[in-house]
Amino acid sequence: MKRNSVILLLGILLISLVAAATITTTLISPEDNSYVLENPATFNCSISSDGIAKNVSLYSNSTGIWHLNETKNFTSISTDAHGYGFTTASATAWWGMKFKANEGRESLVFTKSTSATPTNAKLYWENGTEIETIAFIGNNATFTSNLVSGEEYRIEASIDGASSYTLAYNDSGAYPKNQDGINWTGSSIGGIDAVGNPTRYANFISLTSAGVSTQSSNSETFEVNLTSTTEWNCLGCDIDGTCEFAGDNSTVMFSETLFTYNESTYETASETFSIDFSDISPYSVYLNYNGTEYSATNTGSGIWNRTIDILTGNTTRNFFWRYIIGGNSYYSNNKTQIVGNISFTFCNATYSDDFLNISFKDEADLSYINATIPLSSFVYYLGSGTVNKTYSYTNNTNNYNYSFCATPTDRVIKVLPYIQYKQGTTYPQRIWDASVTNYISTVTNKILYLLGSDDGIYVTFQVINSADQVISGVSASATRSISGSDVIVATGTTGDSGSVTFWLNPDYEHTFEFTKTGLTDYTTTFAPTQSSYTITMGAGTTTQNSTIRGIDYSILPTETFLLNDSIYTFAFNLTSSYWEIGEYGFNLRLANGTEIDGGSTTNEDDQIELNYNITNQTIIYIDYYWLIEGNYTNATRYWVVQNTDYTGWSIKTFFTDLGTYLDSGLFGLDNFGRYLIAFLVIFISVGIMQYKYGVTSQLGITSLIFGIIFFFDVITGILPSIRGIPNLPTFLAGLILIISIFKEVQR
């Protein structure tokens, strides 16, 4: 009897365990202790049930009392409805459908095809009792009656005025039959196929139902406007009414943050993106623009910014911020920036706002002449030039002027022009190779001078150094005074032969200038009456100073070794009293070569920090650098990472705990107590050594005392400092030991 009772109880327990649905609810995002910078915040809750998931709710503790924020039901298409629509040869038409009600159904929508023309739909019990008649609105007839789960129903639709007709169905509901339960056979419905099924399915109809879930797991997102940091949780329910909260509450920290950027810009423009953290202090911040990550600079007061040149491409770019707090990365919402096209081109119907107008004059008589442009190129951009576009133009027809237009018309466009121009053989070719020039929509007129073939001579300049070696890559220019203004009439660069040739007027004095980086500029003035000249350029007399002169930098952490599974703040700071620093920064490098961007800055004494969890790395390298006048100075140091897995049980733990406990007042021992312990240890040790081993020499006893004091003071750190002077007992004991040694030697 007793045994049967036990079995019965176990059976009940087993049944109850099996019957009770298991639900797992998870607040997927935001993660616990994560930061949300802007509204609305998106919460994602999921539910997994061994039954059918019905809905999920978001709960908040923002008022100090947990309360419902929002509930979302899972929806899906009913899968157990069957039905076909028919139309007869006449205008009369009817449609029908049989279905079985699902659990959790909240509404029922009967949808016809657009070409079907019924006006009403009727809902019946399976036995033919009418429940509800609904007029179609558009293609939908939405029933409002509550359906009983598991019961079968029928829906029929027909055109008003048509003779009423009741469709019957076979057991599976797959094929309609006539009133007598016989498959349709009449030709009036379009015939039958080989097995007697109707073939004329003129208007397929469907049945959808909201609030019905046929899935065991599902997830929903909630858009919530946050006002403060608070806790959140999700409650998932299945159709049996079993509900379960997520295992852990998630604390979501809200810090309203200001994002500053231009919503629209242009290709190649320098754009500054700024993020203003109001009350959180990230260790490092990164801008991810179009998939490329750039480190941001902390400008103080919680504001970080980064300036980049916008990539080319007339499109919308996505970007977001990544910021690191406590070694974890958090992300802002995705943002977009519309990038417009910039153009610099020969004026045409599309581009008509001229920025640069080039015309030509005869250098001899200053008359306007026409010319061709056999080759030209224009490198143009809006920002710093790291991203730029190039326009090439060729025109072999003589024209008096050439107008170049650009867009956008409200911006300053920087252009690096290179133009070869001539007029056949009448005016030999010259080159205009100017430096970067700003152009705006107010046209800039540029006159280029040509010299007739009868008025000039070819003058070749060969540039050599003091060892008679030719120098290539020397920029050369010839300038002469025209109408009271100095005009560069020829420019060029020496080739591999070290020479450059100009077409010049020998009747006038020209100023020739030769420059090359690393060489002393050479300038001379004369009338070029000969066909060739030799220019000797010497090396500059600049003194190359060390790139570490006046540099003072610091690196964190200062420890000589690091402990694994710890978050360290790696930092690099630099000041210079001599050089002007262009940039400095650092990267971390792991043993496998993986590099972690530590950041960079252009501001001196602006410490760059990176919070990094070194996990189980064995060694961490820091590659730091600074930029001086285009030259990088690189250096590396490293930390060995000590694995603490096996150091928790060493004798060091004993002394660490002993020091901690003494600090907390173990047995009422104060600093005096510590000295007393040390004294007793010394006293007993010396006594034992003397009594047991006969150690009586002054040097031996002094050495023993020094060793014990050194152990307590330096190695274990138990002895407190005296008047703030660290390790004073050790120094005193060491001094006595040294005196003893001298004394022993003198003896």
Next chain:
Amino acid sequence: MINKKAQSMGLAIMGTIIFIIIGFMCINFLFNEVDTARSELSCASPDDISDASKLLCLIVDITIPYWIWIILTIGLGFILVRLTL
């Protein structure tokens, strides 16, 4: 002629090595016990425990160093005993 003392010394060294290896292997069993004891005694929270608990913590702290010291002492003792014979 067989040098019995040399043979005895060799056996002592081998025995010592085996003893030390076994002894050190046994340390693995102590690790968890030390951790558990320290956790149960709240050794990391000196402000929350009594002086007696602190003393127990210190004894627990020194368990493994003491164990190692015992193993090495006994192991070396095997050899030193043979040397003095």
